Amino acid sequence: QADIKSILSKLGIHAGNAAFSTGSHWGGESNAKSLESFSPVDGKIIATAKMATPADYETIIAKAQEAFVYWRTIPAPKRGEIVRQFGDALRANKEALGSLVSYEMGKSLQEGFGEVQEMIDICDFAVGLSRQLYGLTMHSERPSHRMYEQWHPLGIVGIISAFNFPVAVWSWNAALALVCGNVCIWKPSEKTPLTGIACQHIITKVFEANNIPEGVSSLIIGDREVGELMTNDGRVPLISATGSTRMGKAVAAAVGARLGKSLLELGGNNAIIISEHADLDMSLIGAVFGAVGTAGQRCTSTRRLIIHESVYDAFKEKLVKAYGQIRIGDPLDQSNHVGPLIDTDAVAAYLDSIEKCKAEGGNFVVEGGVLEGAAYSSGCYVKPCIAEVKNEYKIVQHETFAPILYLIKYKTLDEAIALQNGVPQGLSSAIMTLNLREAEQFLSAQGSDCGIANVNIGTSGAEIGGAFGGEKETGGGRESGSDAWRAYMRRQTNTINYSNTLPLAQGIKFDL
Ligand code: UN1
Numbered sequence: 001q002a003d004i005k006s007i008l009s010k011l012g013i014h015a016g017n018a019a020f021s022t023g024s025h026w027g028g029e030s031n032a033k034s035l036e037s038f039s040p041v042d043g044k045i046i047a048t049a050k051m052a053t054p055a056d057y058e059t060i061i062a063k064a065q066e067a068f069v070y071w072r073t074i075p076a077p078k079r080g081e082i083v084r085q086f087g088d089a090l091r092a093n094k095e096a097l098g099s100l101v102s103y104e105m106g107k108s109l110q111e112g113f114g115e116v117q118e119m120i121d122i123c124d125f126a127v128g129l130s131r132q133l134y135g136l137t138m139h140s141e142r143p144s145h146r147m148y149e150q151w152h153p154l155g156i157v158g159i160i161s162a163f164n165f166p167v168a169v170w171s172w173n174a175a176l177a178l179v180c181g182n183v184c185i186w187k188p189s190e191k192t193p194l195t196g197i198a199c200q201h202i203i204t205k206v207f208e209a210n211n212i213p214e215g216v217s218s219l220i221i222g223d224r225e226v227g228e229l230m231t232n233d234g235r236v237p238l239i240s241a242t243g244s245t246r247m248g249k250a251v252a253a254a255v256g257a258r259l260g261k262s263l264l265e266l267g268g269n270n271a272i273i274i275s276e277h278a279d280l281d282m283s284l285i286g287a288v289f290g291a292v293g294t295a296g297q298r299c300t301s302t303r304r305l306i307i308h309e310s311v312y313d314a315f316k317e318k319l320v321k322a323y324g325q326i327r328i329g330d331p332l333d334q335s336n337h338v339g340p341l342i343d344t345d346a347v348a349a350y351l352d353s354i355e356k357c358k359a360e361g362g363n364f365v366v367e368g369g370v371l372e373g374a375a376y377s378s379g380c381y382v383k384p385c386i387a388e389v390k391n392e393y394k395i396v397q398h399e400t401f402a403p404i405l406y407l408i409k410y411k412t413l414d415e416a417i418a419l420q421n422g423v424p425q426g427l428s429s430a431i432m433t434l435n436l437r438e439a440e441q442f443l444s445a446q447g448s449d450c451g452i453a454n455v456n457i458g459t460s461g462a463e464i465g466g467a468f469g470g471e472k473e474t475g476g477g478r479e480s481g482s483d484a485w486r487a488y489m490r491r492q493t494n495t496i497n498y499s500n501t502l503p504l505a506q507g508i509k510f511d512l
Pocket of ligand 1: 118164165169242297298299300301459460461462463
């Protein structure tokens with residue numbers, strides 16, 4: 001507890017925190033509603049924050065609009081330099097911020113540090129990118145004409161993030177959006193406001209040291225109402241939202257109704273195919289980390305294992321044995337593998353899914369349940385469990401954000417790929433095989449329909465260098481690496497005539 005206190009004070013978290021920040025300025029109406037942040041680790045209230053009101057929202061938008069007029073004129077490599085300094089500030093705060101992520105969200109300390117590492121990595125990526133916002137040049141069909149395209153910033157980018165990666169997902173969006181010349185408004189999950197406040201303190205110090213005016217990167221604390229103000233607001237050209245498919249559909253409808261842009265990272269229902277040609281020891285690590293890591297609360301968590309009939313029993317036995325070794329408990333204790341679920345609502349959803357699975361005929365080979373006793377007093381610690389199921393069960397088609405792993409048997413690779421694709425979601429997928437033909441078929445156009453498809457790696461733990469996101473109900477957005485930056489910019493096609501006549505395209509004659 002003493003440790004937590006010093007971490008909180010290092011990161012600028014007080015007992016009561018302001019509702020918003022446009023940079024150095026923190027504000028909010030004093031009579032506004034409060035939001036309490038509970039730690040699922042011990043069930044204690046860590047601190048409270050005020051919730052932003054519609055008037056606060058207007059203050060933030062006004063500052064952001066003003067800041068954009070300034071920020072878009074700063075050369076991209078100079079914006080990159082600010083993001084470079086932000087990366088350094090994260091390096092200096094890695095331990096404190098990673099620990100707070102672990103305490104407020106409940107993931108293991110290793111994963112808390114890993115999350116901050118993803119932030120540092122995306123900053124490095126964005127610094128390089130700030131000199132590589134390339135457009136194409138084209139040859140004009142008309143003489144003495146030149147055509148090219150350039151990429152301009154959009155304006156205000158609204159970022160709505162989820163509790164499970166409370167800080168990294170913001171940074172993937174913010175680091176790219178900022179080097180692209182946008183300003184950002186971030187609404188963190190109401191389950192993890194404090195890690196958001198901590199990040200805002202860290203980035204603000206960097207802006208202050210560089211005399212950057214208010215409003216380039218703002219934070220707004222609130223619930224769905226604040227989110228709706230953003231999604232309905234024509235002054236926010238891009239909304240990047242991470243969360244459930246249900247939330248994503250509401251965001252897409254609101255943003256679509258005003259023909260704005262949305263970038264959606266929604267649910268996954270990720271499977272690993274374990275072929276008869278798999279290295280089973282390696283497969284075991286990928287499958288177990290994928291299923292129980294972050295207590296099954298990653299959008300990339302492994303939810304289904306599609307196992308060849310010839311290795312099914314052997315692999316099941318290995319899994320059951322491995323699940324027997326998993327240590328569940330305080331995530332700040334590095335000897336534990338699995339921490340708590342985010343809250344007791346998540347525990348109720350986990351229990352409900354187990355019941356539904358049983359009702360549909362699921363056979364549990366590792367039983368679930370809620371852990372009891374002094375060490376688990378928050379009521380959020382659950383046992384990772386495993387059930388043998390059919391892919392078509394309703395519950396198997398649904399993403400439950402908890403460590404429930406489904407086993408499905410297959411005979412042919414075509415059948416395995418059809419099972420893997422046979423869900424509404426399309427985020428991450430993997431095959432474990434040492435057979436080249438199988439691997440290539442899985443990666444081909446007849447293979448996985450997901451945004452991420454891996455060979456001999458599990459479904460979770462993607463590196464920031466690739467484009468991250470998925471198809472179907474996952475929402476179609478791509479964040480972080482590759483050319484994901486384009487989503488944060490508008491493309492402008494430019495044609496320049498340096499001749500002394502004005503020929504029309506398509507050979508049209510128009511003489512005056
Ligand atoms: C998420 O769960 O929202 O690929 C993001 C991974 C992490 C990111 C997960 N790098 O598992």
